[in-house]
Amino acid sequence: LASEEYDRDGDLWRVSEAHNISYYSEPVFWTTMEMTYDLKAQRYYIDGLDDGFPAYNFNPGFRGNQFSASAARRAARR
Known part of the structure; x- marks a missing residue:
């Protein structure tokens, strides 16, 4: 799964990708890691690094x- 975002000038600005996995312990196909690259600022963000532990x-x-x-x-009355 991937997506692209463009700035006002139509230049590619950000790219995101998600890596999927079938979780066999649960009946679900879900993302295991998501990455976003900011091409203009030359930065990236990664979510879902699990270091051997379940991410979800x-x-x-x-x-x-x-x-x-x-x-x-x-809950609304609180």
Whole structure:
């Protein structure tokens, strides 16, 4: 997966790419690392370097009732 961004003059300014992986422990195809290159500033940003640890927690422990309309009303009153 890749994307390009152009400045007002139509010159290529930024390039982004995401590397995908099939997580076999979960039934999902997701990105494992995302990189953005700023060509004008000559910088880059990398997200998802996991150093041997899982980059994502696919089971954060939320309950289904935390996403109901009544839960949203309760949270709005705080």
